[in-house]
Every structure is written in C-alpha cells, then in structure tokens.
Amino acid sequence: MSALPQQQASREVILVTGADLAEQAVALLSGYELVFAGKAPDEEQLVALARQHQPVAIIVRYGRITARVIEASARLRVISKHGTGIDTIDSEAAKQRGIAVKAATGANAAAVAEHSWALILACAKAVPQLDRRMHEGHWDKATHKSLELRGRTLGLVGLGAIGARTAAVGVALGMRVIAHDPFAASAPSGIELLPLAEVIAQSDVLSLHCPLTKDNANMLGAATLATMRPGAIVVNTARGGLIDEAALADALRSGAVRAAGLDSFQSEPVQPGHPFTGIDNVILSPHIGGVTSDAYVGMGVAAARNVLAVLG
Known part of the structure; x- marks a missing residue:
C-alpha cells in the first residue's frame, strides 16, 4: 500500500502558472506531478513554489518568470509559454542557466x-x-x-x-x-x-x-x-x-x-x-484575442509537447 505514494512523491514536478490546463495537455504530462499556481500568481508566490517543488519545467500562463523565479529551482530545464509571446519570461536569465524557452507558436x-x-x-x-x-x-x-x-x-x-x-x-x-x-x-x-x-x-x-x-x-x-x-x-x-x-x-x-x-x-x-x-x-477588450475553447486546448497541448521535447 505504501509503494504507490512513494512513487507518486518521486515524480518530477511541472509548475503551471495558472489555475488550470486543458485535459488533453494534462494527459500528455501524466508522467509528471503538476503544481498549479492559481489565477494571478505574483513573483513572490512563484519563487516560493519553485523553491518548494523544484520543478523541472514551468508552463507559463500568467505572471512574469523573472530571474528570481528561474533561480529558485535548481532542476529547471525548460520554460514553456502557454501562448506565443515570451516577453513575460526573462529569456536572458534562462539562457545563462542553459534553460530552454519555448513558445506555442501558431496555436492561437x-x-x-x-x-x-x-x-x-x-x-x-x-x-x-x-x-x-x-x-x-x-x-x-x-x-x-x-x-x-x-x-x-x-x-x-x-x-x-x-x-x-x-x-x-x-x-x-x-x-x-x-x-x-x-x-x-x-x-x-x-x-x-x-x-x-x-x-x-x-x-x-x-x-x-x-x-x-x-x-x-x-x-x-x-x-x-x-x-x-x-x-x-x-x-x-x-x-x-x-x-x-x-x-x-x-x-x-x-x-x-x-x-x-x-x-x-x-x-x-x-x-x-x-x-x-x-x-x-x-x-x-481584456487581452482575450487568443482565448477560445479551441485555442485553450491548442496552446495547452503545444506547451505540453514543448516541455516533453526538452525533457525527453
């Protein structure tokens, strides 16, 4: 009875800077533990979550991925945007650590x-x-x-x-x-x-x-x-x-x-x-140009695939 919890606890973590992810994307990432940061995470919350869970990947929906967030996880290997614009990610800080930054190009x-x-x-x-x-x-x-x-x-x-x-x-x-x-x-x-x-x-x-x-x-x-x-x-x-x-x-x-x-x-x-x-x-309009049911699935799946492409 104790083997399953032990196996669950040892799974690598992916931090999602949002409250949800399309079920199709969640299915693709079934081999990982997903930690959701909530609807509007600020820098301090993301730093705390990264320190606590040491994610190997971050899927970025909301909030900014600053150098402090990136440095908070020694295991971080890829930052994947749930969308196309990566200006909310400190790409230079990621580059210095050899961390890949990916966008869901064309998904929305x-x-x-x-x-x-x-x-x-x-x-x-x-x-x-x-x-x-x-x-x-x-x-x-x-x-x-x-x-x-x-x-x-x-x-x-x-x-x-x-x-x-x-x-x-x-x-x-x-x-x-x-x-x-x-x-x-x-x-x-x-x-x-x-x-x-x-x-x-x-x-x-x-x-x-x-x-x-x-x-x-x-x-x-x-x-x-x-x-x-x-x-x-x-x-x-x-x-x-x-x-x-x-x-x-x-x-x-x-x-x-x-x-x-x-x-x-x-x-x-x-x-x-x-x-x-x-x-x-x-x-x-409140930055909802890419917010449709189809785009939500497309961006989630693309973001998940970008993570898997790096993690292998």
Missing part, C-alpha cells in the same frame, strides 16, 4: 486573427457606438457614415502565423495589403513587403502582430502616429508595449486617428481611470 493564430478582424470591422463600422446609441433610443441613419474597406490599404507589422491569416482576409475583402517583417524573406501572393516607416505611413488600417522587444517598444509614438494617413485605424492584438498609450490617446481625441481596437496594454489589467476608458472612439 486563428483565434487572434479572427479577433483582429472583429476589432477592425468594429472600428470601421462603429458597431459598439451605434449599438449603444440604439439602446439609448437614437436612430443615426441620416448622420452616420461608416468606412468601406474595399480598396483601402491594410498594413501589418509582423507576418507570422497570425499576421498571414489577417492578411488573407484583407486580400479577400479587396484591400491592398502591405506588411513589414524583418524575418520574412518573401510574402504570400497579394502582399507587398515594405520598410516599417512606409507601412505605418501608407496604412488606412494598421494591425500589429509582432513580438515586443527592446528595439520596438513604443514603435507607435507621437512621431510615427503623425506620419499616418488622416483617419487611419490602429489595431493591436499583440503586445501593449508596442504603443505609446498617451500619444495614441491624444491622436484619438484629436481625430487624427479615426479609431483604435486594442486587446493588449502596457500594464495589465487596465486600471479604472485609464485614459482609454474615457475615449469614445477606442474599442477595448
């Missing part, structure tokens, strides 16, 4: 691309504003003009799995599609690769689909926003740090930017009183 591409288009269309057609006005008893048919996208220019920053899907819809809608991606040697048919400054300046709709790095932080600031076409739309389903939020708020208030659809922010969760919450022509 369809979900995020669809959400990007939900925001683009909502901005172009003013869907939330018209809905609110209707509920208030107004009928704005005589005064409202939506933006027709056919023939306009869609600019993309990033042409990976998400950007390419977003681009394909733009082509299907009859838009001119331009993109900047320093890692793309070529582009799919119907998409023109251009320098970043030209993509920003020529876009009627600018959609961001790139990782956040120290080199592109605040890529859209006062200076670059000033180069955009009058009445352009800005959509960000990537990382909030790509945009200087104060500069974008000014451009939205002045009407220089027609509308913005934002799913990610410099600091999350967004706090009450944030400037965006008082601006009518910005559409906000």
